[in-house]
Amino acid sequence: MALMTGAQILIEALAREGAEVIFGYPGGVTLPIYDVLYDHPLRHILVRHEENAAFMAQGFARTTGKVGVCMATSGPGATNLTTGLVDALMDSIPIVAITGQVPQALIGRDAFQEADTFGITRAATKHNYLVKDIDELAQVIHEAFHIAISGRPGPVLVDITKDVLTGKGRFTPVSELRPLRGYELQLDPEATAIEEAAAFVWEGERPLIYAGGGVIAADASDEVVELSEILGCPLVHTVMGHGMMRPDHPNYVSMLGMHGGYAANMAITECDTIIGVGVRFDDRVTGRLDRFAPHARVLHIDVDPAEINKNRRADVGVVGDAKRVLKKLNAKLRETASERADENAKARTAWHKQVFGWKREHPFDYEPSLDEIKPQYLMQRLDHFMGGESIMAVDVGQHQMWAAQWVRFNKPRLWQSSSGLGSMGFGLPAAMGAAVANPDKTVVALCGDGGFMMAQPELATIAANNLPVKVVIMNNGTLGMVRQWQELFYKERYSQVQMSDGFPDIPMLAAAFGLKGTTVRNPADLDDKLREAFEEPGPFVLNIHVTPKECVYPMVPAGGALSDMILGPQKPVMAGD
Amino acid sequence: MKKQLISLLVENQPGALMRVAGVLTSRGYNIESLTVAKTLDPTLSSMTIVVDDVSDDNRELLIKQITRLVNVIKAVDLTDSKSVQRELALIKVSSVRPELRSALTKEAEIFRARIVDVAPTHYTLEVTGSPDKIEALIDLLHHYGDVEMIRSGSMAMARMPKNQLPTPMFRMDADEASIETAVDSQG
């Protein structure tokens, strides 16, 4: 085989790993790569800021389950990526980031655009590499994809020195991994663990499935639904778990946690058995940990052994891939059903009734208005137009929580939210990545007015690539979530949260990018405008003015127990137990 | 809160040390000592780390989070398990008065320290042993002159459970206590 440059080897290796598109931004040391891309079939989307390249790669990955790829130059390009990398790390999203590095001979000499990318991204990635030898390059790319997608998914960064990119070497396609002795995957559960888990589950009188991002990552939605059906067991999920069960399923409760539903939070507080699947007992879910699920014994299924016993001690811990574990657990439960199913059947039925009684008594709720568009009403209308089948990427803040409460998803991988890191600026680029990956689906980017302003340069990328994203700005004139906390916990001293001053005229802004856009203020106009946007085959920007002073409820005050949740502005505190 | 003694087997690769140290420092832990060297298999390194003040709750988590690193093959918490822990120290005692010289060499003998360098007014001692023993020797040497020293930090190795002891080296019927004495007397 003829000699190739490192840059050619890199692109060939990426293509062989199945990369369909690179989201990137060029620079000095990555010029050799861009020279290869000039006439290579591998698609490249030129972003307007590298942070967004990482978010777009995530949008691609979150909606397809495949590895997303982003690329940046050395120094500022690489440092701009880091927020998107940490974001992917926190939410366990598989992406591979390629960065250029100054030539080896210059490393450590404060060369132009030199930054210690390898060091800086150590804590931002699942694993990272600095490639200084062209013969390693293809192997490293193969390894990077493997590490990104296997086990607990996450971001992997490959930093490549410029001399490697320009040097010549032989490309030997890699299909075998060299042994990764420190990277042991525990995907299949131990047989005894399944026995133990099955016995444990049957003992529950008030069982509850608490499922999250790990179920989506494992493509184990069907198995979770099956488990809940075998047991007749209610299911609550995290922000990361939308779409694993159809919201009209008789066992579906809602999201739980700080802004979760009343029934979900009551159920976890009162249950005696938690079946935790692909969840990490995050503090936004548990509230005050020592008062979280005080009556429950816990079965915790997770692919990452470090998650078991991290925040809440598990009575039974099963390490393994959620899909494989649940397949075996479901089989074991069916097998033992004839002996065990009757044991607590009565109690379980009564429990199911109780949970859904709570759900009927206190659904998500708000005070409707004829004069103003209530944010919750906006979510209901979006839900209507999306019909449970469209993709939605949200930004961070109040709109994110309202969407999580009101918009329904019938399938996994439709809903995307920067949940663990909560990075404002995520929604728009994540939706763009999703639009690139799913040309057949309607894609909505839902942003606050704050988060939209962080990401708005990417309207240029939308225009340049005619990405049919429906950009919906929920405009409450402020950094709403921060304003809410200042209202509730800082004596209404609204400090530095005004966004309306200087907010652009959206139809004009959109037009400046060559896009269609409109502003809506009147509830009576909302449906027409949404219809117009959804019927438009291309992109559309909607600026929707909503009630400025609305707060998200229910809400568990920081540091409170779930049972301390506040249900609404008038009703103060709910007694839990 | 107490010190945690961690023994690690890691791939001998650039960045491996940074990753392990990063897990500790990003959680605000202070590394009291850290030793790294190649193993019989030159592609692997062993590390021993002593970490200041880790609460009991966090010890298991720390081990798991270090094990999760792609380059880490094994991490073991030796804090409460039986292990042999040794450290090397080089100690220079200077301004030693002539009348104290013979007493100093006696002390060195008691501690099985070797005198590796001598000049008219100073001695350099090399000693290995448990960290306690080294502390004790240093305390003592302060009486003989000005002390300067450099310590390697602890190295630790888990003791093999009795039923795994290879026969050629130890008699299988040797009880725990006699092995302990045998091991200690080497220090």
Ligand SMILES: Cc1cc2nc3c(=O)[nH]c(=O)nc-3n(C[C@H](O)[C@H](O)[C@H](O)COP(=O)(O)OP(=O)(O)OC[C@H]3O[C@@H](n4cnc5c(N)ncnc54)[C@H](O)[C@@H]3O)c2cc1C
């Ligand atoms: C403003 C704001 C408010 C929030 N409020 C809430 C709230 O009210 N409720 C809420 O739930 N969250 C809320 N969050 C999100 C919260 O911070 C966490 O990100 C979220 O709860 C974590 O979800 P998870 O437990 O599903 O874990 P994820 O972060 O999705 O982690 C996935 C888990 O699954 C495991 N896993 C991965 N792959 C597999 C596999 N193949 N098999 C088995 N296991 C696997 C991983 O090891 C990990 O433990 C909020 C975030 C923001 C920004």
Ligand SMILES: Cc1ncc(C[n+]2csc(CCOP(=O)(O)OP(=O)(O)O)c2C)c(N)n1
């Ligand atoms: C990059 C970043 N900076 C700051 C924050 C803190 N923060 C969380 S929510 C929020 C307000 C978001 O306001 P907006 O985008 O208008 O959305 P809203 O809450 O009004 O829906 C802020 C500033 C954050 N999450 N991310």
